Amino acid sequence: MSGRARRADSAFSQLSVPVSGMPVPPFLPRTEAVREGVWSIAVPFPDNPLGYTLVYLIESDRGPVLVDAGWDDEDSWDALVAGFKTAGTDVSKCYGVLVTHVHPDHHGLSGRVRDASDAWVAMHERDAVTVGRLSRAMEHDDARNHRPAQTLPDFTDEMIAVLLDAGASEDELAAAPDPAVRRQARRFRPLAEPDRHLDDGARADVPGWDIDAIWTPGHTPGHLCFHVPQHRVLLSGDHVLASITPHISISRSDRAGDPLGDFLDSLRKVALLEADEVLPAHRHRFGDLAMRVEEITRHHHDHLAEIETILGAGPTSLWQVAARLRWNRPWEQFPLSLRRSAVNETAAHLRYLARRDRAVRLKGVRPFTFVSPTLHR
Ligand SMILES: [Zn+2]
Ligand SMILES: [Zn+2]
Numbered sequence: 001m002s003g004r005a006r007r008a009d010s011a012f013s014q015l016s017v018p019v020s021g022m023p024v025p026p027f028l029p030r031t032e033a034v035r036e037g038v039w040s041i042a043v044p045f046p047d048n049p050l051g052y053t054l055v056y057l058i059e060s061d062r063g064p065v066l067v068d069a070g071w072d073d074e075d076s077w078d079a080l081v082a083g084f085k086t087a088g089t090d091v092s093k094c095y096g097v098l099v100t101h102v103h104p105d106h107h108g109l110s111g112r113v114r115d116a117s118d119a120w121v122a123m124h125e126r127d128a129v130t131v132g133r134l135s136r137a138m139e140h141d142d143a144r145n146h147r148p149a150q151t152l153p154d155f156t157d158e159m160i161a162v163l164l165d166a167g168a169s170e171d172e173l174a175a176a177p178d179p180a181v182r183r184q185a186r187r188f189r190p191l192a193e194p195d196r197h198l199d200d201g202a203r204a205d206v207p208g209w210d211i212d213a214i215w216t217p218g219h220t221p222g223h224l225c226f227h228v229p230q231h232r233v234l235l236s237g238d239h240v241l242a243s244i245t246p247h248i249s250i251s252r253s254d255r256a257g258d259p260l261g262d263f264l265d266s267l268r269k270v271a272l273l274e275a276d277e278v279l280p281a282h283r284h285r286f287g288d289l290a291m292r293v294e295e296i297t298r299h300h301h302d303h304l305a306e307i308e309t310i311l312g313a314g315p316t317s318l319w320q321v322a323a324r325l326r327w328n329r330p331w332e333q334f335p336l337s338l339r340r341s342a343v344n345e346t347a348a349h350l351r352y353l354a355r356r357d358r359a360v361r362l363k364g365v366r367p368f369t370f371v372s373p374t375l376h377r
Contacts, residue, residue: 028052028079031086034279035231037209041083043070045105050282053105055080056235057087061207063095066119067226067235068281072108072189080109092117098204098213099123100237101223102130104138104191106281111192122196122204124215127222130253135191198224216270218263219246221254227273234275234289239266242278242286245296249344250351260300260352267293300349304358307349311359311372318368322346 028051029042037059042052056067064084070076084091094117097110102123110121198204200215204226214225216239226235238246248259271293278289286292303325310316310324322343323331334342350370353359360376362369 029054029284031083033087034277034285035228035233038228038231038233038279039083039087040279040285041080041087043076043080043083043109044073045071046073046075048105050105053281054279055083055106055281056279057083057089058206058209058211059087059089060095060209063093063117064089065095065204065206066097066113068100068106068237069097069109069113071105072112077109077112080113094119095207096205097121098198098206098211098224098226099127099194100225100235100239100281101220102127102134102191103220103238104134106237107131107191110194111189114192114195120195120205121192122198123194124199124213124222124224125197126217126253127220128194128197130221130251131191131193133252139188139190214270214273216266218248218259218266221251221257221259221262223266225270227275229274232274232276234270234273234278236270236278236280238281240270240278240289240292240296241280242283242292244283245299247341247345248300248348249341250348258351258355260348261355264297264300267297304349304353307346307353308358308372311353311370312374314375315362315365315369315371318347318350318370319343321350321370 028044029040031039031041034040034056039057039059041055041057043055045051045053053068053070055070058065058067064087070080081091084094091113094113096119097113099107099110099121100123101107107123113119114121196205198213200213202213204211204213210229212227212229214227214234216223216225216237219238223237223239225237225239227233228235234240246263248263250259251257271290273289275289276287278286278292280286306325307321310321316324322339322345325342325346327334327342331339331342350359350361354361354370357373359370360373362371362376
Protein backbone atom coordinates (compact mmCIF):
# COMPACT_ATOMS: atom_id res chain seq x y z
CA MET A 1 0.00 0.00 0.00
CA SER A 2 2.77 2.44 0.75
CA GLY A 3 3.26 3.76 -2.79
CA ARG A 4 -0.39 4.56 -3.14
CA ALA A 5 -0.63 5.71 0.41
CA ARG A 6 2.08 8.31 -0.10
CA ARG A 7 0.43 9.75 -3.21
CA ALA A 8 0.07 13.47 -2.80
CA ASP A 9 -3.18 14.60 -4.29
CA SER A 10 -2.17 18.19 -4.86
CA ALA A 11 -5.42 19.20 -6.54
CA PHE A 12 -7.23 18.66 -3.26
CA SER A 13 -4.54 19.37 -0.77
CA GLN A 14 -5.71 22.90 -0.06
CA LEU A 15 -9.33 21.94 0.12
CA SER A 16 -11.23 22.38 3.27
CA VAL A 17 -14.57 21.96 1.59
CA PRO A 18 -15.61 19.49 -1.06
CA VAL A 19 -16.04 21.15 -4.42
CA SER A 20 -18.70 20.09 -6.85
CA GLY A 21 -17.19 19.48 -10.23
CA MET A 22 -14.25 17.85 -8.52
CA PRO A 23 -13.56 14.63 -10.43
CA VAL A 24 -15.39 11.71 -8.93
CA PRO A 25 -12.99 8.88 -8.11
CA PRO A 26 -13.16 6.68 -11.21
CA PHE A 27 -13.60 3.46 -9.32
CA LEU A 28 -15.09 2.06 -6.19
CA PRO A 29 -12.29 0.35 -4.26
CA ARG A 30 -13.05 -3.31 -3.82
CA THR A 31 -13.70 -4.92 -0.47
CA GLU A 32 -10.38 -6.13 0.90
CA ALA A 33 -8.77 -7.39 4.07
CA VAL A 34 -6.48 -4.63 5.28
CA ARG A 35 -5.30 -6.51 8.36
CA GLU A 36 -6.02 -9.93 9.76
CA GLY A 37 -9.73 -9.71 10.65
CA VAL A 38 -10.20 -6.14 9.39
CA TRP A 39 -11.95 -5.46 6.07
CA SER A 40 -12.37 -2.25 4.15
CA ILE A 41 -15.70 -1.82 2.31
CA ALA A 42 -16.36 1.15 0.02
CA VAL A 43 -19.98 2.29 0.35
CA PRO A 44 -21.11 4.67 -2.43
CA PHE A 45 -21.75 8.28 -1.39
CA PRO A 46 -24.01 9.36 -4.26
CA ASP A 47 -23.85 12.81 -5.85
CA ASN A 48 -20.78 13.64 -3.88
CA PRO A 49 -17.28 14.23 -5.23
CA LEU A 50 -15.88 12.02 -2.49
CA GLY A 51 -17.60 9.10 -4.25
CA TYR A 52 -17.66 6.69 -1.32
CA THR A 53 -17.24 6.22 2.39
CA LEU A 54 -14.81 3.55 3.55
CA VAL A 55 -16.39 1.56 6.34
CA TYR A 56 -14.46 -1.11 8.21
CA LEU A 57 -15.66 -4.53 9.25
CA ILE A 58 -13.90 -6.15 12.20
CA GLU A 59 -14.37 -9.88 12.79
CA SER A 60 -15.14 -10.23 16.49
CA ASP A 61 -15.87 -13.32 18.58
CA ARG A 62 -19.55 -12.33 18.63
CA GLY A 63 -19.88 -11.43 14.96
CA PRO A 64 -18.74 -8.60 12.71
CA VAL A 65 -18.51 -5.08 14.12
CA LEU A 66 -18.71 -2.15 11.74
CA VAL A 67 -16.89 1.13 12.06
CA ASP A 68 -19.37 3.43 10.27
CA ALA A 69 -22.09 2.17 7.96
CA GLY A 70 -22.28 4.65 5.06
CA TRP A 71 -24.85 6.78 3.28
CA ASP A 72 -28.49 5.63 3.36
CA ASP A 73 -29.34 4.79 -0.22
CA GLU A 74 -30.31 1.56 -2.02
CA ASP A 75 -27.06 1.26 -3.98
CA SER A 76 -25.06 2.02 -0.86
CA TRP A 77 -26.95 -0.62 1.11
CA ASP A 78 -26.35 -3.19 -1.65
CA ALA A 79 -22.64 -2.43 -1.62
CA LEU A 80 -22.51 -2.81 2.17
CA VAL A 81 -24.37 -6.13 2.07
CA ALA A 82 -22.03 -7.37 -0.69
CA GLY A 83 -19.05 -6.29 1.41
CA PHE A 84 -20.23 -8.47 4.31
CA LYS A 85 -20.50 -11.39 1.85
CA THR A 86 -16.99 -10.86 0.48
CA ALA A 87 -15.75 -10.85 4.07
CA GLY A 88 -17.37 -14.27 4.43
CA THR A 89 -20.22 -13.21 6.67
CA ASP A 90 -23.66 -11.65 6.53
CA VAL A 91 -25.14 -8.36 7.63
CA SER A 92 -27.67 -10.27 9.77
CA LYS A 93 -24.74 -11.43 11.95
CA CYS A 94 -23.55 -7.89 12.69
CA TYR A 95 -22.85 -7.48 16.43
CA GLY A 96 -22.40 -3.71 16.62
CA VAL A 97 -21.83 -0.44 14.78
CA LEU A 98 -19.21 1.97 16.07
CA VAL A 99 -20.01 5.38 14.63
CA THR A 100 -17.12 7.82 14.17
CA HIS A 101 -19.55 10.74 13.89
CA VAL A 102 -23.12 11.64 13.15
CA HIS A 103 -22.75 12.80 9.53
CA PRO A 104 -25.06 10.85 7.22
CA ASP A 105 -22.27 9.51 5.01
CA HIS A 106 -21.11 7.63 8.14
CA HIS A 107 -24.16 7.10 10.30
CA GLY A 108 -26.82 6.96 7.54
CA LEU A 109 -27.11 3.18 7.31
CA SER A 110 -26.55 2.36 11.01
CA GLY A 111 -30.29 2.02 11.62
CA ARG A 112 -30.82 -0.28 8.67
CA VAL A 113 -27.94 -2.50 9.81
CA ARG A 114 -29.47 -2.61 13.30
CA ASP A 115 -32.87 -3.55 11.87
CA ALA A 116 -31.30 -6.37 9.85
CA SER A 117 -29.21 -7.78 12.68
CA ASP A 118 -30.08 -6.53 16.19
CA ALA A 119 -26.67 -4.90 16.39
CA TRP A 120 -26.12 -2.11 18.90
CA VAL A 121 -25.16 1.35 17.60
CA ALA A 122 -22.65 3.38 19.60
CA MET A 123 -21.39 6.96 19.29
CA HIS A 124 -20.10 9.77 21.46
CA GLU A 125 -22.77 11.58 23.45
CA ARG A 126 -21.87 14.98 22.01
CA ASP A 127 -22.90 13.72 18.56
CA ALA A 128 -25.77 11.61 19.88
CA VAL A 129 -27.54 14.76 21.11
CA THR A 130 -27.56 16.12 17.56
CA VAL A 131 -29.13 13.05 15.87
CA GLY A 132 -32.74 14.20 16.22
CA ARG A 133 -32.09 17.71 14.98
CA LEU A 134 -30.00 16.57 12.00
CA SER A 135 -32.59 13.99 11.13
CA ARG A 136 -35.40 16.58 11.17
CA ALA A 137 -33.30 18.95 9.07
CA MET A 138 -32.73 16.22 6.49
CA GLU A 139 -36.40 15.32 6.47
CA HIS A 140 -37.34 18.94 5.98
CA ASP A 141 -34.83 19.21 3.17
CA ASP A 142 -36.18 16.09 1.49
CA ALA A 143 -39.75 17.26 1.82
CA ARG A 144 -38.92 20.37 -0.12
CA ASN A 145 -37.18 18.31 -2.77
CA HIS A 146 -34.03 20.13 -1.97
CA ARG A 147 -30.72 18.50 -2.20
CA PRO A 148 -29.85 17.43 1.31
CA ALA A 149 -26.44 18.73 2.09
CA GLN A 150 -24.85 15.42 1.27
CA THR A 151 -21.87 17.22 -0.17
CA LEU A 152 -21.49 19.11 3.04
CA PRO A 153 -21.15 18.16 6.64
CA ASP A 154 -23.95 20.52 7.58
CA PHE A 155 -27.42 21.06 6.23
CA THR A 156 -28.48 23.73 3.86
CA ASP A 157 -31.08 25.51 5.94
CA GLU A 158 -29.03 25.12 9.02
CA MET A 159 -26.11 26.73 7.26
CA ILE A 160 -28.13 29.69 6.20
CA ALA A 161 -29.29 30.11 9.78
CA VAL A 162 -25.76 29.90 11.05
CA LEU A 163 -24.62 32.37 8.44
CA LEU A 164 -27.28 34.85 9.30
CA ASP A 165 -26.36 34.46 12.93
CA ALA A 166 -22.76 34.90 11.97
CA GLY A 167 -23.61 38.16 10.28
CA ALA A 168 -23.96 37.49 6.56
CA SER A 169 -26.52 39.94 5.24
CA GLU A 170 -29.60 38.84 3.31
CA ASP A 171 -28.15 40.72 0.34
CA GLU A 172 -24.96 38.73 0.49
CA LEU A 173 -26.92 35.50 0.58
CA ALA A 174 -29.25 36.53 -2.21
CA ALA A 175 -26.44 37.77 -4.44
CA ALA A 176 -24.84 34.37 -4.66
CA PRO A 177 -26.06 31.97 -7.35
CA ASP A 178 -28.12 28.93 -6.48
CA PRO A 179 -26.46 25.55 -6.32
CA ALA A 180 -26.65 24.05 -9.80
CA VAL A 181 -27.54 20.54 -8.76
CA ARG A 182 -30.55 19.57 -6.74
CA ARG A 183 -31.01 16.08 -5.51
CA GLN A 184 -34.21 14.21 -6.17
CA ALA A 185 -36.44 13.57 -3.20
CA ARG A 186 -36.09 10.13 -1.69
CA ARG A 187 -38.04 8.26 0.88
CA PHE A 188 -36.68 9.52 4.13
CA ARG A 189 -35.54 7.24 6.91
CA PRO A 190 -34.64 9.00 10.15
CA LEU A 191 -31.09 8.71 11.44
CA ALA A 192 -30.81 6.09 14.18
CA GLU A 193 -30.66 7.13 17.82
CA PRO A 194 -27.68 5.25 19.24
CA ASP A 195 -28.13 2.52 21.86
CA ARG A 196 -24.87 3.30 23.58
CA HIS A 197 -22.56 6.20 24.23
CA LEU A 198 -18.80 5.91 23.99
CA ASP A 199 -16.56 8.15 26.09
CA ASP A 200 -13.01 9.18 25.49
CA GLY A 201 -10.67 6.27 26.20
CA ALA A 202 -13.49 3.71 26.46
CA ARG A 203 -12.76 0.17 25.37
CA ALA A 204 -15.11 -0.58 22.46
CA ASP A 205 -17.25 -3.71 22.77
CA VAL A 206 -15.47 -5.76 20.11
CA PRO A 207 -15.05 -9.21 21.73
CA GLY A 208 -11.55 -10.59 21.22
CA TRP A 209 -10.09 -7.17 20.43
CA ASP A 210 -8.62 -4.24 22.34
CA ILE A 211 -9.98 -1.20 20.54
CA ASP A 212 -9.97 2.22 22.19
CA ALA A 213 -12.35 5.06 21.43
CA ILE A 214 -10.43 8.33 21.12
CA TRP A 215 -12.56 11.46 21.40
CA THR A 216 -11.43 13.88 18.69
CA PRO A 217 -13.82 16.86 18.67
CA GLY A 218 -13.46 19.41 15.88
CA HIS A 219 -15.09 18.17 12.68
CA THR A 220 -18.10 17.40 14.89
CA PRO A 221 -18.35 17.90 18.68
CA GLY A 222 -18.45 14.14 19.27
CA HIS A 223 -16.13 12.78 16.61
CA LEU A 224 -14.38 9.54 17.58
CA CYS A 225 -11.35 7.76 16.17
CA PHE A 226 -10.69 4.12 17.00
CA HIS A 227 -7.21 2.92 17.84
CA VAL A 228 -6.26 -0.73 17.40
CA PRO A 229 -2.91 -1.09 19.22
CA GLN A 230 -2.47 -4.78 18.31
CA HIS A 231 -2.37 -3.88 14.61
CA ARG A 232 -0.90 -0.41 15.15
CA VAL A 233 -3.66 1.17 13.07
CA LEU A 234 -5.92 4.17 13.62
CA LEU A 235 -9.43 4.24 12.18
CA SER A 236 -9.65 7.97 11.75
CA GLY A 237 -13.15 8.67 10.38
CA ASP A 238 -13.08 12.19 8.94
CA HIS A 239 -10.59 13.50 11.51
CA VAL A 240 -7.41 12.81 9.55
CA LEU A 241 -7.62 12.22 5.80
CA ALA A 242 -4.82 11.80 3.30
CA SER A 243 -5.46 14.49 0.74
CA ILE A 244 -8.25 16.67 2.07
CA THR A 245 -8.94 18.39 5.35
CA PRO A 246 -12.28 17.97 7.11
CA HIS A 247 -14.70 20.83 7.24
CA ILE A 248 -14.59 22.73 10.54
CA SER A 249 -17.53 24.93 11.46
CA ILE A 250 -19.27 26.25 14.54
CA SER A 251 -21.83 23.68 15.59
CA ARG A 252 -25.38 24.70 16.39
CA SER A 253 -25.22 22.36 19.35
CA ASP A 254 -22.23 24.30 20.66
CA ARG A 255 -22.60 27.88 19.52
CA ALA A 256 -20.06 29.19 22.00
CA GLY A 257 -17.55 26.53 21.05
CA ASP A 258 -14.11 26.80 19.50
CA PRO A 259 -14.19 23.94 16.99
CA LEU A 260 -10.90 24.83 15.31
CA GLY A 261 -9.14 24.97 18.68
CA ASP A 262 -10.69 21.61 19.55
CA PHE A 263 -9.70 20.19 16.17
CA LEU A 264 -6.06 21.27 16.47
CA ASP A 265 -5.95 19.80 20.01
CA SER A 266 -7.48 16.58 18.66
CA LEU A 267 -4.84 16.41 15.94
CA ARG A 268 -2.10 16.66 18.56
CA LYS A 269 -3.84 13.95 20.53
CA VAL A 270 -3.86 11.35 17.73
CA ALA A 271 -0.32 12.22 16.62
CA LEU A 272 0.87 10.66 19.88
CA LEU A 273 -0.77 7.30 19.14
CA GLU A 274 1.26 4.37 17.96
CA ALA A 275 0.06 3.73 14.42
CA ASP A 276 1.84 2.58 11.29
CA GLU A 277 -1.19 3.10 9.12
CA VAL A 278 -4.29 5.27 9.15
CA LEU A 279 -7.58 3.82 7.90
CA PRO A 280 -9.68 6.89 7.04
CA ALA A 281 -13.32 7.10 5.93
CA HIS A 282 -12.58 8.78 2.60
CA ARG A 283 -9.99 8.48 -0.16
CA HIS A 284 -7.24 6.04 0.74
CA ARG A 285 -5.14 4.63 3.53
CA PHE A 286 -1.85 6.28 4.38
CA GLY A 287 1.21 5.72 6.47
CA ASP A 288 2.67 8.75 8.13
CA LEU A 289 0.15 9.97 10.69
CA ALA A 290 2.47 12.45 12.39
CA MET A 291 3.45 14.04 9.09
CA ARG A 292 -0.17 14.34 7.94
CA VAL A 293 -1.13 15.90 11.27
CA GLU A 294 1.64 18.44 10.79
CA GLU A 295 0.47 19.27 7.25
CA ILE A 296 -3.15 19.78 8.29
CA THR A 297 -2.08 21.86 11.29
CA ARG A 298 0.09 24.03 9.06
CA HIS A 299 -2.77 24.46 6.59
CA HIS A 300 -4.96 25.95 9.31
CA HIS A 301 -2.19 28.12 10.75
CA ASP A 302 -1.54 29.48 7.25
CA HIS A 303 -5.24 30.27 6.94
CA LEU A 304 -5.20 31.99 10.33
CA ALA A 305 -2.18 34.10 9.36
CA GLU A 306 -3.87 35.07 6.10
CA ILE A 307 -6.96 36.21 8.01
CA GLU A 308 -4.82 38.28 10.36
CA THR A 309 -3.28 40.01 7.34
CA ILE A 310 -6.74 40.77 5.93
CA LEU A 311 -7.92 42.18 9.27
CA GLY A 312 -4.73 44.25 9.49
CA ALA A 313 -5.94 46.26 6.50
CA GLY A 314 -9.10 47.38 8.27
CA PRO A 315 -12.52 46.21 9.48
CA THR A 316 -13.81 43.34 7.34
CA SER A 317 -17.07 41.42 7.46
CA LEU A 318 -17.05 37.67 7.91
CA TRP A 319 -18.31 37.15 4.37
CA GLN A 320 -15.64 39.47 2.96
CA VAL A 321 -12.90 37.69 4.86
CA ALA A 322 -14.03 34.40 3.34
CA ALA A 323 -14.18 35.94 -0.14
CA ARG A 324 -10.65 37.32 0.17
CA LEU A 325 -9.02 34.17 1.43
CA ARG A 326 -7.09 32.02 -1.00
CA TRP A 327 -9.10 28.91 -1.74
CA ASN A 328 -8.34 26.22 -4.26
CA ARG A 329 -10.31 28.08 -6.91
CA PRO A 330 -11.49 31.65 -7.42
CA TRP A 331 -14.30 32.70 -5.07
CA GLU A 332 -16.44 33.72 -8.07
CA GLN A 333 -16.51 30.09 -9.17
CA PHE A 334 -17.82 28.82 -5.85
CA PRO A 335 -21.48 27.83 -5.96
CA LEU A 336 -23.55 29.19 -3.10
CA SER A 337 -23.42 25.98 -1.11
CA LEU A 338 -19.65 26.07 -1.11
CA ARG A 339 -19.53 29.73 -0.26
CA ARG A 340 -21.63 28.98 2.78
CA SER A 341 -19.37 26.15 3.69
CA ALA A 342 -16.31 28.36 3.24
CA VAL A 343 -17.90 31.14 5.29
CA ASN A 344 -18.71 28.66 8.05
CA GLU A 345 -15.14 27.48 8.09
CA THR A 346 -13.91 31.08 8.12
CA ALA A 347 -16.22 31.79 11.08
CA ALA A 348 -14.52 28.97 12.98
CA HIS A 349 -11.12 30.49 12.21
CA LEU A 350 -12.27 33.94 13.35
CA ARG A 351 -13.62 32.40 16.54
CA TYR A 352 -10.23 30.83 17.12
CA LEU A 353 -8.45 34.16 16.59
CA ALA A 354 -10.92 36.13 18.71
CA ARG A 355 -10.51 33.66 21.60
CA ARG A 356 -6.79 34.26 21.51
CA ASP A 357 -6.95 38.06 21.19
CA ARG A 358 -5.70 37.91 17.61
CA ALA A 359 -8.94 39.38 16.18
CA VAL A 360 -11.64 41.64 17.57
CA ARG A 361 -15.29 41.59 16.62
CA LEU A 362 -16.75 45.10 16.42
CA LYS A 363 -19.57 45.25 18.95
CA GLY A 364 -23.05 45.96 17.63
CA VAL A 365 -21.97 45.94 13.98
CA ARG A 366 -23.96 43.85 11.47
CA PRO A 367 -22.98 41.95 9.44
CA PHE A 368 -20.42 40.68 11.90
CA THR A 369 -17.23 42.59 11.31
CA PHE A 370 -13.76 41.89 12.57
CA VAL A 371 -10.57 43.89 12.81
CA SER A 372 -7.00 43.38 13.92
CA PRO A 373 -6.43 44.17 17.62
CA THR A 374 -3.66 46.53 16.56
CA LEU A 375 -6.25 48.73 14.83
CA HIS A 376 -8.81 48.49 17.61
CA ARG A 377 -8.49 51.16 20.23
ZN1 LIG B 1 -18.02 14.20 8.38
ZN1 LIG C 1 -17.37 11.88 5.76
